[in-house]
Amino acid sequence: MTNEQLLDHAGIRVLELDIEGMTCASCVNRVERKLGKLDGVEATVNLPLESAHVTAPAAITDAQITATVAAAGYKATIRAPKYPAKAAGPAPVSEPVDVPGGHAATHSDAGLRPRLIAAAVLTVPVFVISMFAAFQFANWGWVAGALALPVVSWAAWPFHRAAAVNARHFASTMDTLVSIGVTAAYVFSAWQLLADPGMTEHAGMEGMGGGLYFEVASVVTTFLLLGRYLEANAKHKAGDALKALLDLGAKDATVLRDGTEHKIPADQLAVGDVIVVRPGEKIATDGVVIDGSSAVDASLVTGESVPVEVGPDSPVTGATFNTSGRLLVRATRVGSETTLAQMGRLVSQAQTGKAPIARLADRISSVFVPVVLAIAGITFAVWLLSAGPAISEAELRAAFTAAVAVLVIACPCALGLATPVGLLTGTGRGAQLGILIKGPQVLEDTRTVDTILLDKTGTVTTGHLAVEGTNAFAPFGPAEVLRLAGAVEAASEHPIAHAITAAAASAERRNDDFGRLPGVVGFRSAPGGGVQGLVGGRPVTAGRIGWLRENGVEPGTVQREALDAAEATGATAIWVAVDGEAAGIISLRDTLKPGSAAAVTRLRGLGLRPILLTGDNATVAAQVAAAVGISPVDVFAGVLPEGKVEAVRKLQAAGATVAMAGDGVNDAAALAQADLGIAMGSGTDVAIEAADLTVMGNDLRQVAQAIELSRRTLGTIKTNLFWAFFYNAVGIPVAALGLLNPMIAGAAMAASSVLVVANSLRLRSFGK
Numbered sequence: 001m002t003n004e005q006l007l008d009h010a011g012i013r014v015l016e017l018d019i020e021g022m023t024c025a026s027c028v029n030r031v032e033r034k035l036g037k038l039d040g041v042e043a044t045v046n047l048p049l050e051s052a053h054v055t056a057p058a059a060i061t062d063a064q065i066t067a068t069v070a071a072a073g074y075k076a077t078i079r080a081p082k083y084p085a086k087a088a089g090p091a092p093v094s095e096p097v098d099v100p101g102g103h104a105a106t107h108s109d110a111g112l113r114p115r116l117i118a119a120a121v122l123t124v125p126v127f128v129i130s131m132f133a134a135f136q137f138a139n140w141g142w143v144a145g146a147l148a149l150p151v152v153s154w155a156a157w158p159f160h161r162a163a164a165v166n167a168r169h170f171a172s173t174m175d176t177l178v179s180i181g182v183t184a185a186y187v188f189s190a191w192q193l194l195a196d197p198g199m200t201e202h203a204g205m206e207g208m209g210g211g212l213y214f215e216v217a218s219v220v221t222t223f224l225l226l227g228r229y230l231e232a233n234a235k236h237k238a239g240d241a242l243k244a245l246l247d248l249g250a251k252d253a254t255v256l257r258d259g260t261e262h263k264i265p266a267d268q269l270a271v272g273d274v275i276v277v278r279p280g281e282k283i284a285t286d287g288v289v290i291d292g293s294s295a296v297d298a299s300l301v302t303g304e305s306v307p308v309e310v311g312p313d314s315p316v317t318g319a320t321f322n323t324s325g326r327l328l329v330r331a332t333r334v335g336s337e338t339t340l341a342q343m344g345r346l347v348s349q350a351q352t353g354k355a356p357i358a359r360l361a362d363r364i365s366s367v368f369v370p371v372v373l374a375i376a377g378i379t380f381a382v383w384l385l386s387a388g389p390a391i392s393e394a395e396l397r398a399a400f401t402a403a404v405a406v407l408v409i410a411c412p413c414a415l416g417l418a419t420p421v422g423l424l425t426g427t428g429r430g431a432q433l434g435i436l437i438k439g440p441q442v443l444e445d446t447r448t449v450d451t452i453l454l455d456k457t458g459t460v461t462t463g464h465l466a467v468e469g470t471n472a473f474a475p476f477g478p479a480e481v482l483r484l485a486g487a488v489e490a491a492s493e494h495p496i497a498h499a500i501t502a503a504a505a506s507a508e509r510r511n512d513d514f515g516r517l518p519g520v521v522g523f524r525s526a527p528g529g530g531v532q533g534l535v536g537g538r539p540v541t542a543g544r545i546g547w548l549r550e551n552g553v554e555p556g557t558v559q560r561e562a563l564d565a566a567e568a569t570g571a572t573a574i575w576v577a578v579d580g581e582a583a584g585i586i587s588l589r590d591t592l593k594p595g596s597a598a599a600v601t602r603l604r605g606l607g608l609r610p611i612l613l614t615g616d617n618a619t620v621a622a623q624v625a626a627a628v629g630i631s632p633v634d635v636f637a638g639v640l641p642e643g644k645v646e647a648v649r650k651l652q653a654a655g656a657t658v659a660m661a662g663d664g665v666n667d668a669a670a671l672a673q674a675d676l677g678i679a680m681g682s683g684t685d686v687a688i689e690a691a692d693l694t695v696m697g698n699d700l701r702q703v704a705q706a707i708e709l710s711r712r713t714l715g716t717i718k719t720n721l722f723w724a725f726f727y728n729a730v731g732i733p734v735a736a737l738g739l740l741n742p743m744i745a746g747a748a749m750a751a752s753s754v755l756v757v758a759n760s761l762r763l764r765s766f767g768k
Contacts, residue, residue: 006521008222010056012055012056012058013055013056013057013060014053014054014266015050015053015054015055015056015062015065015078016051016053016054016078016079017051017054017065017069017076017077017078017079018050018051018076018077018079018092018184019031019045019050019051019052019069019074019075019076019077019097019167020050020074020075021074021075021162022074027074027261028045030072030073030169030171031043031045031052031069031072031074032044032045034068034069034071034072035052035054035065035068035069037068038060038064038065039057039060039070040056040057040059040060041054041055041056041057042054042055042056042063043055052069052076052290052315056310061076065078067079069232071166072169073165073166073169074165077264083159084701089638098281103560105216107710110505111158112158112225112228112229113229113629115154115155115156115157115158115225116155116222116225116226116229117153117642118150118151118154118155119155119156119218119221119222119225120152120222120226122147122148122151122155122218123148123151123215123218123219123222124219124225125147125639126147126148126151126214126218126580127215127218127219127335129144130144130212130215131144131215136321138198138200138201138202138203138263139200139201139202140200141193141199141200141212141214142193142200142231143213144212144215145189145190145193145212145214146185147214147218148186148214148215148217148218148580149186151218151221152182152183152185152217152218152221153184154227155222155415156178156179156182156219156221157686158175158222158225158228159175159178159179159182159221160179160183162175162177163175163176163179163180164179172369172370172373173701176369178220178221178224179290180369180372180373180407181217181220181407181410182217182220182221183217183406184407185214185216185217185220185666186213186214186217186282188213188400189213189214189217190399191400192212192763193212198392199212208465208545211338220378221697223715224574225635227523237481248319248340248384249282249284249318249319249338249340250266250281250282250283250284250285250318250319250618251265251266251277252264252265252266252284253265253266253269253284253285254275254276254277254278255269255274255275255276255326256274256275256328257274257278261276264690266284266285266474267335269284269285269334269335270331270334271331271332271333272330272331273330273331274290274319274328274329274330274331275287275328275331276326276327276328276331276332277322277326277327277328277329278322278326279294279322279323279324279325279326279493279562280321280322280323281317281321281322282319282320282321282322283296283316283317283318283319283322283329283652284318284331285318285319285331285334285338285348286315286316286317286318286331286332286333286334286337286339287313287315287318287329287330287331287333288313288314288315288316288329288330288332289310289311289312289313289315289316289327289328289329289334289447290312290313290329290330291312291327291329292311292312292325292326292327292328293308293309293310293311293325293327293526293529294309294310294322294324294325294326294327295307295308295310295323295324295325295494295495295496295698296309296310296316296319296320296321296322296323297320297321297322297323297495298317298321298625300320301519302511305493307323307494307496310327315332316329317338317339317340318333318338318339318340319340321463322495323495324492324494324525325492330725350352356685357419357690358588359505367699368410368725368728372406372407372410372728372732374405374408375732375736376403376406376407376410378736379399379400379402379403379406379735379736380400380402380403382673383395383399383402383403383618383738384385384396384399385396387399395552396433398650398738401738402735402736402737402738405738405740406579406732406735406736407736409727409728409731409732409735409740410728410732414453417725418717418720418721418756419651419717419721420718420722421714421720421756421757421760422716422720422756422759422760422763423437423443423713423717424760425707425713425716425761425764426443426710426712426713426716426760426763426766427713427761427762428764429709429763429764429766429767430623430709433702433705433766433767434695434696434697434698434702434711435693435694435695435702435705435709436694436695437694437705437706438691438692438694439695439712441692442676442692442693443710443713443714444691444705444709444714445659445675445676446659446676446693446710446711446714447489447711447714448657448658448675449608449658449659449675449676449707450607450608450609450656450657451608451609451611451651451657451659451664452603452608452609452610452611452646452658452659452660452661452678452703453611453612453613453636453644453648453658453659453660453661453670453674454610454611454612454613454630454661454662454700455613455614455644455660455661455662455667456602456612456613456614456616456620456621457590457614457615457616457663458589458662458663458680458698459460459593459661459662459663459680459700460592460593460595460596460612460624460628460700461589461590461591461592461596461624462591462593462698463663464499464590465495465496465499465572465586465588465589465590466499466502466503466589467482467499467500467502467503467586467587467588468571468587468588468591469586469587469590469737470584470585471562471584471585471587472583472584473559473562473582473583473584474664475582476578476584478584479507480578480583481576481578481583481584481586482504482507483498483504483507483508483517483518483537484518484538484540484576484578484583485500485504485505485540485542485574485576485586486500486501486503486504486505486507486508486517486541487517487518487519487520487533487535488520488523488531488532488533488535488541488542489501489504489542490520490541491520491523491525491531491532491533492525494525494531496572496574496588497531499588500542500574500588501517504517505517508617510744518535518536519535520533520534520535520540521533521534522534526543526550529543529546529547529550530542530543530544530547530548530574530575531542531543532547532551534543535664538578539579539580540548540576540577540578541553541575541576541577541587542574542575542576542577543561543574543575544574545560545575547575548575548577548582552579552580553575553577553581553582555575555582556582559582559585562585563575563585565584566587566697567621568622568757569587569617569619569623570589570616570617570620570622571587571588571589572587572588572589573587573588574586574588575588590616590744591618592624592627592628593699593700594699595699595701595739596627596628596677596700597627597628597629598701599628599700599701599703599704600628600629600700602629602701603704603707604702606707606708607657608707609634609656610630610634611630611634611635611636611651612624612625612628612630612634612635612636613636613639613644613647613662613670614636614637614638614639614658615638615639615640616637616638617637617638618635618637618638621635621636621637621638622637642669644660644662644667644669644670645669645670645673646671647670647675648660648673648674652675655678656675657675657677658674658675659676659677659678659707660673660674660676660677661677661678661679661680661700661703662678662680663679663680665678667679672691673689676692677691677692677693678691678703678707679691679693679694679695680693680694680697680698680700680703693706693707693710698716705767709763709766709767712763712766713763716759716762717762719759720756720759720760722751723752723755723756723759724756726752727752
């Protein structure tokens with residue numbers, strides 16, 4: 001059910017919650033289950049954004065919603081306004097669009113940073129004096145224990161707190177493993193030191209202090225805090241897509257009232273206001289032109305590379321750019337009703353609607369942790385029972401040592417490193433290649449995608465017009481027509497004029513060392529019509545056919561057929577008249593990016609079905625698809641921003657797992673809706689922030705390379721997890737039998753960590 005349908009549904013409210021304290025997929029499931037038990041309530045919880053989208057009947061109060069979340073062990077804050085049934089009447093002056101992820105992410109980020117810094121500062125000396133005999137001094141064990149205490153208590157508090165919350169609800173997660181493992185390593189070490197105070201009495205003696213694992217507890221805490229901090233930092237930026245989108249709107253507007261111009265903030269505009277828009281300014285809101293004509297660059301919103309000619313009664317969209325003439329625009333939609341605000345809601349809804357992705361380690365931990373705890377408890381009990389009714393101190397110590405060995409070998413050092421080290425190495429290599437991967441969930445998405453939507457403008461093509469050819473009519477030649485047209489267009493600011501002038505100047509440079517076009521005098525232009533001037537004393541006119549007729553030029557039948565033929569190919573065609581007669585037609589086209597065809601072939605090799613998606617007409621789309629090797633049946637043409645989101649949803653409903661590659665604001669909502677969003681770095685910040693993967697160049701081949709790197713990184717992480725658990729699978733039974741003391745357990749754990757790191761470092765050779 002869409003928001004609009006919910007608004008029209010009597011008695012149904014929509015709430016947005018900020019939720020603090022979630023750390024893994026099991027937290028998400030718990031909150032959704034708890035809220036779902038309330039009569040008529042449906043909830044979708046988003047872990048990366050730390051938010052929940054809730055629909056509830058009017059009978060369910062805010063207090064019930066937040067109390068239910070609190071009962072699950074988390075803190076909820078109502079963020080978005082509740083929407084009653086849609087009311088009739090004029091649009092509101094303005095209404096803010098909520099940016100998801102702001103409060104909760106900032107909170108978690110701010111809390112982890114000082115803990116990470118303190119842990120790192122204290123862990124370094126603990127590790128050095130514990131692992132290297134040369135740095136050990138008399139009674140160094142007490143110093144190591146004192147330095148490690150703040151690390152395993154205060155710095156590791158987020159893990160302990162989450163473990164306690166989960167324990168109250170009879171659940172376990174990665175935090176449970178971390179908390180138990182760190183606590184066991186420290187407590188066992190402290191117990192050993194207290195039982196034998198002289199074990200580190202001498203400096204640097206081989207074998208002394210072998211039963212102390214303060215460095216294990218400290219290093220595990222520090223590494224896992226680093227991973228949690230990087231994750232929290234990524235969450236903090238989750239709302240940047242929406243912020244960047246809203247920032248595209250004009251900040252001020254010039255309003256015409258009683259014949260006088262007044263500059264006011266754009267958010268104070270009301271329906272019916274008349275806005276003055278000069279060349280080079282953004283149109284402040286959606287409206288209709290009531291006077292003037294111009295070319296409006298709407299590429300940020302529509303993706304069209306060719307500016308749209310507008311005149312009286314033409315609709316215009318807020319945040320688009322007026323390239324030439326002065327316009328008077330009557331506002332028809334303002335505030336939350338504008339196209340820009342609606343696109344913002346599309347991005348927000350698509351982000352909220354993404355299914356939660358359970359991390360691999362969390363899924364395994366949900367089973368692994370209770371099993372380890374049970375084994376440790378059974379081990380302790382069996383050892384005590386086997387000792388008989390009279391239990392000596394040595395037997396009690398042996399039972400405790402065996403149980404602790406089980407916990408130490410199960411301490412998730414390698415498990416905790418498996419994902420972040422693999423991810424950091426993969427993303428680091430990606431950064432060298434100009435590929436940005438936003439998080440571990442992206443890696444899972446790249447493994448499963450089978451369809452990729454490619455936006456045409458700016459992704460497959462350059463997004464810039466270029467002269468494709470010149471069709472001259474006798475007695476004029478193509479070079480002469482282009483040269484004269486370039487000379488007169490040089491005085492215009494229109495994007496089409498710039499393309500013609502650039503082509504003419506380039507041709508001139510090939511024939512002339514100076515490459516200078518002749519000057520123009522008597523220049524005049526008509527926005528939406530064309531230009532005219534004297535070049536070398538000869539009258540030259542360029543533009544639409546109406547502009548030629550206005551200047552006394554009437555093309556013949558054969559010449560009009562030539563124009564029709566040029567436009568039928570999807571090109572933008574411009575008339576050129578010299579000395580009062582039609583001299584030729586200049587055809588312009590959005591050009592393909594080098595390597596686009598090779599990229600499509602490479603994507604097919606990865607098992608993906610490429611589909612071309614564009615706001616351009618069907619003729620242009622078909623030609624571009626044919627040029628890059630995309631099947632005619634896999635072309636969606638004439639698609640607006642809302643249609644791009646719908647295209648993604650339609651494919652997903654048909655069972656496809658969809659990737660989307662784009663670069664414009666008009667692609668942002670579709671990038672967020674897709675299972676995998678890929679932004680071209682040459683595009684807008686909005687597209688980049690809404691996407692899961694970003695390629696910083698403008699070559700489509702990087703998209704294929706990004707998917708390959710992501711899949712390789714995911715494979716590495718899975719291998720890491722296998723080795724992390726391999727040591728546990730072998731070591732836990734041995735430890736339970738009393739054949740593995742904690743020191744060897746710690747060595748095995750360290751070896752598994754080294755193996756995980758070494759395996760991850762192999763990603764540095766990707767692409768070489």
